[in-house]
Amino acid sequence: MTKRVVLIGHPVAHSLSGAMHQAAFDALGIDARYELWDRPPIGLAEAIETLRSDEFLGANVTIPHKERVVPMVDRLTEEAQATGAVNTITKDGRRLVGHNTDVPGFKVALDRLVGRQKMPRQAVVLGAGGGARAVVYGLITAGFQRVVVFNRHLHRAEALVRHFARSAAHMELRAMPWHESIIEAELAKTKVLVNATSVGLGDEDESPIPGELIPPDLLVLDLIYSRTKLLRDAEAAGCTVMDGELMLLHQGAAAFSLWTGREAPLEIMAAALREARSAGLRSAEGEPAGTVATDAGAGSGSSEGGGAAGGDGVAGGKAPDR
Ligand code: NDP
Numbered sequence: 001m002t003k004r005v006v007l008i009g010h011p012v013a014h015s016l017s018g019a020m021h022q023a024a025f026d027a028l029g030i031d032a033r034y035e036l037w038d039r040p041p042i043g044l045a046e047a048i049e050t051l052r053s054d055e056f057l058g059a060n061v062t063i064p065h066k067e068r069v070v071p072m073v074d075r076l077t078e079e080a081q082a083t084g085a086v087n088t089i090t091k092d093g094r095r096l097v098g099h100n101t102d103v104p105g106f107k108v109a110l111d112r113l114v115g116r117q118k119m120p121r122q123a124v125v126l127g128a129g130g131g132a133r134a135v136v137y138g139l140i141t142a143g144f145q146r147v148v149v150f151n152r153h154l155h156r157a158e159a160l161v162r163h164f165a166r167s168a169a170h171m172e173l174r175a176m177p178w179h180e181s182i183i184e185a186e187l188a189k190t191k192v193l194v195n196a197t198s199v200g201l202g203d204e205d206e207s208p209i210p211g212e213l214i215p216p217d218l219l220v221l222d223l224i225y226s227r228t229k230l231l232r233d234a235e236a237a238g239c240t241v242m243d244g245e246l247m248l249l250h251q252g253a254a255a256f257s258l259w260t261g262r263e264a265p266l267e268i269m270a271a272a273l274r275e276a277r278s279a280g281l282r283s284a285e286g287e288p289a290g291t292v293a294t295d296a297g298a299g300s301g302s303s304e305g306g307g308a309a310g311g312d313g314v315a316g317g318k319a320p321d322r
Pocket of ligand 1: 063064102105126127128129130131132151152153154156196197198199201208223224225244245247248249251
């Protein structure tokens with residue numbers, strides 16, 4: 001029987017995950033099909049119950065359901081529990097287990113971005129949604145001592161900080177209001193900047209912050225899977241930058257191994273991602289893809305050279321577009 005794995009989100013039509021996972025199943029001769037299930041919040045519980053049937057290996061969960069799905073599974077892994085967000089579901093018989101593979105995906109990207117330098121201890125995070133939760137937990141467990149979270153709606157950043165109160169007890173985790181002067185002051189004191197907002201994902205070529213606020217020598221990671229205005233501004237300021245491709249690849253690879261018990265074919269998955277992107281898909285997980293990117297080479301600071309699977313995946317300050 002052909003096994004099924006589904007991506008549950010709303011919307012999901014533009015997801016890159018389908019191309020990546022189907023290529024991996026096919027390459028390893030695994031008789032499985034990856035399907036996109038567009039389910040609004042009201043249809044989520046029923047979709048999750050359906051997964052208990054034998055034909056399903058598991059699922060991915062994406063925007064806007066990552067937090068809502070938490071009480072619908074039978075067990076959570078440590079990372080899912082700690083972040084309060086689930087992006088991958090596996091089966092234990094009929095029981096459903098919730099995982100968060102965005103956390104290991106982020107950590108691979110962070111390690112690659114930092115390279116041979118000593119791991120920094122201070123970071124600024126823009127955004128407080130499901131992606132930001134994985135980022136903040138990744139920073140806490142990587143030994144960061146000061147992390148400041150800015151969010152358009154401050155209460156959401158405050159809720160995130162409260163959520164991590166226990167795991168961040170040994171360090172300083174703060175929510176701050178979204179004012180340019182405060183962001184500028186914090187950026188001047190930090191080493192790492194992570195964009196976990198969805199600003200830059202759509203057609204508008206927007207950045208969450210003005211380029212003038214960005215000091216040189218920052219390490220800048222944008223979770224969005226394209227060469228965003230933020231990354232271009234940061235590179236022009238002399239920063240080292242990376243987009244969300246590597247994180248996307250490695251959260252997918254971790255999910256693949258959980259479903260199949262097999263090592264993920266990273267090179268094949270990376271190639272499938274590049275091909276899907278050159279065909280016009282640019283959203284990380286299933287959000288509206290916006291304008292079609294027609295030139296694969298113009299999109300990302302990190303995707304060339306097998307950025308994900310083999311190359312360093314990092315664009316140094318003032319590096320030419322690759
Ligand atoms: P959520 O919907 O949970 O959160 C969206 C975030 O963006 C919130 O912090 C929201 O702020 C902020 N935001 C949206 N619009 C604006 C705006 N106009 N100005 C300022 N802030 C804004 O999404 P996720 O956290 O799941 O995803 C966020 C981004 O990260 C997406 O682009 C997604 O593609 C990417 N991502 C990439 C991954 C990867 O593997 N590369 C993995 C996970 C996410 P507010 O709360 O105030 O509305």
